[in-house]
Amino acid sequence: MNILGISAFYHDSAAALIRDGEIVAAAQEERFTRRKHDASFPARAIEYCLREAGLKAEKLDAVVFYEKPLLKAERLLETYLAFAPRGFQSFRVALPTWLHDKPNIPQLIRRGLGSEYAGPVLFTQHHESHAASAFYPSPFKSAAILTADGVGEWATTTIGLGNDHEISLTHEIRFPHSLGMLYSAFTYYTGFKVNSGEYKLMGLAPYGEPRYVELIYDHLLELAEDGSFWLNQEYFDYCTGLTMTNERFHRLFGGPPRRPETPLTQREMDLAASIQLVTEEVMLRLARRAHAETGCRHLCMAGGVALNCVANGRLLREGPFDEIWIQPAAGDAGGALGAAFYVWHQMLGHGKDGRDLMRGALLGPEYTDEEIAAYLAHVGAVAVRLSERDLAQRVARLLSEERVVGWFRGRMEFGPRALGARSILGDARSPRMQSIMNLKIKFRESFRPFAPCVLRECVADYFDLASESPYMLLVAKVNERQRLPLDPRDEERWGIEKLNVPRSRIPAVTHVDYSARVQTVDAERHGLFYEMLRAFYELTGCPVIVNTSFNIRGEPIVCSPEDAYRCFMYTNIDALAIGNHLLLKEEQPPLPGAEAYRARFELD
The missing domain is CATH 3.90.870.20 (Carbamoyltransferase, C-terminal domain)
Structure with a gap:
């Protein structure tokens, strides 16, 4: 059975094809178009996957999209209503895009595949795709699952259990409370580009001192012992405007955001060290909760926050799990792979074995x-x-x-x-x-x-x-x-x-x-x-x-x-x-x- 997974339209569009539970091919659209983080429909990535599998689109048994667009539209609308009238500016920018493309994703997919494909177009939820990408290719028959990113439809963080062919996500934190958004807010404030500069912030952290940690806990983040958290939206602009932070945030940390490409100061280094330490603490508490809830010795992770390898290292050293497996394409691109696996295992009931199916993540094109x-x-x-x-x-x-x-x-x-x-x-x-x-x-x-x-x-x-x-x-x-x-x-x-x-x-x-x-x-x-x-x-x-x-x-x-x-x-x-x-x-x-x-x- 051939299943094509697609992630598209937000960040790092990708396609992945699995055949009878084995990965045949997976690639990001950016590699073919040469546009970094290309978010367009992954036509070239799909073409590559089909070519690698020796298939025409008409031979696909199912195509699955990595999230549910109508749920995401619901979140946009409800967020605007919750913050109205302050949210009108961001809503006005986002709404035309949604009205033009997102409700029509089945038609866009069919158009992108050509007239040959007549099979079903399926959907998974965003964090189901992340969870599936983490658990099903992992070498574990049973494992706790932790996903964390900016936001999917509503969920920003989930905890669950994977057992053979089944995934059950039992706990979630919902937008606007998001560890990914918090880290991206500091990415923006320190002068780096959101959704691509977070790893720069992580690399900058060791040069600084975590002198702003208490300020973050006192004003921005309420963190419970079980890892659940709440963000004070009075300091952020991502629900109501077109930037991540607002003037109140800027006053709290001593001035406006650093302008990109200008010299770094000790303030940026200390801010990086502070938010990195906070992120690690949140992830440690979430992992302890996942362990307490599931009793598993193994943990699987995905979502953009799972690319924070410093936090991952601490989880391995200090956390309660014997082993941790992280999806190499932990961000949205990996959602294409997770969506395809979700159909094969969760929807169709096929069991998994104890192998690492990612094969070193070497899943893209090669040349003779x-x-x-x-x-x-x-x-x-x-x-x-x-x-x-x-x-x-x-x-x-x-x-x-x-x-x-x-x-x-x-x-x-x-x-x-x-x-x-x-x-x-x-x-x-x-x-x-x-x-x-x-x-x-x-x-x-x-x-x-x-x-x-x-x-x-x-x-x-x-x-x-x-x-x-x-x-x-x-x-x-x-x-x-x-x-x-x-x-x-x-x-x-x-x-x-x-x-x-x-x-x-x-x-x-x-x-x-x-x-x-x-x-x-x-x-x-x-x-x-x-x-x-x-x-x-x-x-x-x-x-x-x-x-x-x-x-x-x-x-x-x-x-x-x-x-x-x-x-x-x-x-x-x-x-x-x-x-x-x-x-x-x-x-x-x-x-x-x-x-x-x-x-x-x-x-x-």
């Missing part, structure tokens, strides 16, 4: 060596074709020489993380690598940390992490034996001054609080990527490298050979491993526009 060779020849690229063993050895050697390498192999990742298929790699031992990659490759804020890839069998030698972390969704501390002693003057540094102090033998991936967002790499999931990392270990004695997403600033992660080559040429990446081909930057003919692009961002 012949297709890659044809493209490289078309653009006149200078490349050498190698055996897999030689490619792994050559890339390991380049990394050991402090060269930055783009890595493009196999199926593209589903979700926001590059996990060894569309990655930019560097030497974690280099004290200069974080600065090099932030300013010369990623063209982004210098404070942002990079994630380490580590051989699964070596993770305990470098990090305080007792479990695997293949999806880069857990933060752990660099362990004591890898840390370097600090000069007393370095220990007294504040804020951004902490940045360039080497703190461990892997400084490029060690944040200022000794934390790291860890990805474990194993042979079964990662194939040649594992072999390359193993070769680096044998060459250097270090099983850790830097892994960051392969993309140009402002664009999604690369999808095609064309995307990869353009990113390689437009940035200061030194080498590109694409399929079984290796390209060195110094050997390439100039690409028109590349120098001008780099000049826009490079700093002295």
Whole structure:
């Protein structure tokens, strides 16, 4: 049976196709259109999924949308009435969009699939989709479920139980009380973009002190011991206006929001540290409640808040659960996958087994060596074709020489993380690598940390992490034996001054609080990527490298050979491993526009 799941129209539209309970394909629309967080109907993602499955739309047994649009429209209307007349401005902006598209989603889906599809168009609720995406692909037969995001139809947070084919969501917190909205309010206030800058806020937090925590609890958030919470809407604008915060919020924290791209101050760092600590506390209490309600040893998580890997790390260390599994595409994109699974298991009654069905999240398109060779020849690229063993050895050697390498192999990742298929790699031992990659490759804020890839069998030698972390969704501390002693003057540094102090033998991936967002790499999931990392270990004695997403600033992660080559040429990446081909930057003919692009961002 072939079931197509769709998420669309709000943030990160996506499509996913499952066949008899197995994932065939899943991808976000942004990867094909090259528009970051593309929220349009996922026509190209659907086309890819059908192509990967070898199907025409007429052969689909069901199509399912990841939420119920009429319930969402009800929430918009009731919110306006509750806050009237103050909510009119936001309601006036939102209503035309809803009237134009959202009530007609079945027709839009049928039109998007063409006249061939005559089967049913089904709907799940938003948090049912999140819960299904968390539980059904997980390796657990039974588990507690926790979902948290900005808002679905009404729910913003749910707790429930997954048992074989059934999911039961037993507790929920409803809009406007939302942990996701609270975190996004601080994202907006500190000058980052809502729905994409939250991870920047998380990365900024270790530079600050949580001096605003009590202010948050005293004025913004009422938090119960069982994790339930209430937000004081007198300080927020998302129900009644077009921004996240209002003047009362601004007075409380000492001034207007930071303007984007202006210098960061200690205030922003302290605000980030404060809301991060509050978020972690809320999630810990919610997890304890989920454990008390279900009695389960395992926890599954999804929703945008589940991408807060610092909070996830604390849950694993301090929470009551033996194991935690987080959907790699925890945001709205993953709802497409969850909706399809929900139909297969919950509606049709098929049981689940105890396997991780995400297969390393490598669920997107791949390209043959012949297709890659044809493209490289078309653009006149200078490349050498190698055996897999030689490619792994050559890339390991380049990394050991402090060269930055783009890595493009196999199926593209589903979700926001590059996990060894569309990655930019560097030497974690280099004290200069974080600065090099932030300013010369990623063209982004210098404070942002990079994630380490580590051989699964070596993770305990470098990090305080007792479990695997293949999806880069857990933060752990660099362990004591890898840390370097600090000069007393370095220990007294504040804020951004902490940045360039080497703190461990892997400084490029060690944040200022000794934390790291860890990805474990194993042979079964990662194939040649594992072999390359193993070769680096044998060459250097270090099983850790830097892994960051392969993309140009402002664009999604690369999808095609064309995307990869353009990113390689437009940035200061030194080498590109694409399929079984290796390209060195110094050997390439100039690409028109590349120098001008780099000049826009490079700093002295």
